[in-house]
Amino acid sequence: MSIAIVIGSSGGIGEAVVNELLNSAKYDQIIEFCRPQIDLQDESTIQKAAEIVPQKPVTLIINATGYLHDFENKPEKSLRELSSAALQKYFMINAIGPALLMKYFLPLLPRHERAVFANISARVGSIEDNRLGGWYGYRASKAALNQFTKTAAIELGRTHPEAVCVALHPGTVETRLSAPYVASRYKREKPNVTARHLLAVISNLNSNDTGKLFDWRGERIPW
Numbered sequence: 001m002s003i004a005i006v007i008g009s010s011g012g013i014g015e016a017v018v019n020e021l022l023n024s025a026k027y028d029q030i031i032e033f034c035r036p037q038i039d040l041q042d043e044s045t046i047q048k049a050a051e052i053v054p055q056k057p058v059t060l061i062i063n064a065t066g067y068l069h070d071f072e073n074k075p076e077k078s079l080r081e082l083s084s085a086a087l088q089k090y091f092m093i094n095a096i097g098p099a100l101l102m103k104y105f106l107p108l109l110p111r112h113e114r115a116v117f118a119n120i121s122a123r124v125g126s127i128e129d130n131r132l133g134g135w136y137g138y139r140a141s142k143a144a145l146n147q148f149t150k151t152a153a154i155e156l157g158r159t160h161p162e163a164v165c166v167a168l169h170p171g172t173v174e175t176r177l178s179a180p181y182v183a184s185r186y187k188r189e190k191p192n193v194t195a196r197h198l199l200a201v202i203s204n205l206n207s208n209d210t211g212k213l214f215d216w217r218g219e220r221i222p223w
């Protein structure tokens with residue numbers, strides 16, 4: 001018996017990943033979490049969710065949560081637009097929440113079996129790749145997520161030598177998150193196609209890949 005867990009299953013990419021996993025029939029059980037069961041701004045919900053996962057090998061965990069905009073905040077174009085409250089929200093949902101997910105969910109991975117924990121991150125979190133500027137809170141919080149992923153991968157490797165903990169860039173995908181920011185002339189992928197790509201990348205990962213950032217084609221993105 002093996003279990004796959006998708007956190008953020010109400011999102012465009014998360015829902016598509018769940019559907020792909022169901023179609024693949026590779027897992028005996030697929031567990032979905034989203035709000036209110038897991039609210040990344042409330043650590044106790046993360047702890048409670050991890051506690052109800054059955055005691056069977058969990059060989060895949062995908063964190064497909066993320067935050068770019070809502071009625072309160074839009075990605076900042078300039079330093080003039082920075083606000084403490086917005087920056088705190090970006091860091092809470094994109095970095096601190098996922099770090100706490102790893103705190104409670106990484107211990108569920110089996111110790112001597114290949115298993116993968118993937119955080120859906122974003123290319124804009126790459127410091128090396130930052131050519132356009134802007135989007136301070138989103139960029140910086142995804143850079144922090146990347147660092148949390150790498151740091152957790154190092155710790156995980158000490159007890160779980162076959163486990164893989166990575167960050168993945170999904171590409172530009174037609175979801176609520178991207179809708180206001182991607183002009184229709186740009187190529188956007190449908191979530192189900194992205195889900196297939198991401199699961200193909202995940203299935204090719206091994207322990208040498210842990211602690212790295214890959215795009216939807218499986219190509220390494222510099223930190």
Ligand SMILES: NC(=O)c1ccc[n+]([C@@H]2O[C@H](COP(=O)([O-])OP(=O)(O)OC[C@H]3O[C@@H](n4cnc5c(N)ncnc54)[C@H](OP(=O)(O)O)[C@@H]3O)[C@@H](O)[C@H]2O)c1
Nearest residue numbers: 008010011012013035039040065066122172173175177178
């Ligand atoms: N779409 C793109 O083009 C693109 C590009 C690069 C990276 N990404 C990354 O891909 C991931 C998935 O994004 P998406 O495009 O699928 O966006 P989406 O459709 O907006 O989904 C976002 C998910 O995050 C969840 N979420 C937000 N705040 C949360 C909180 N406080 N607690 C728990 N869950 C929370 C949402 O839950 P609710 O349904 O409850 O709001 C939803 O399940 C994100 O990490 C995003 O940064 C997307």
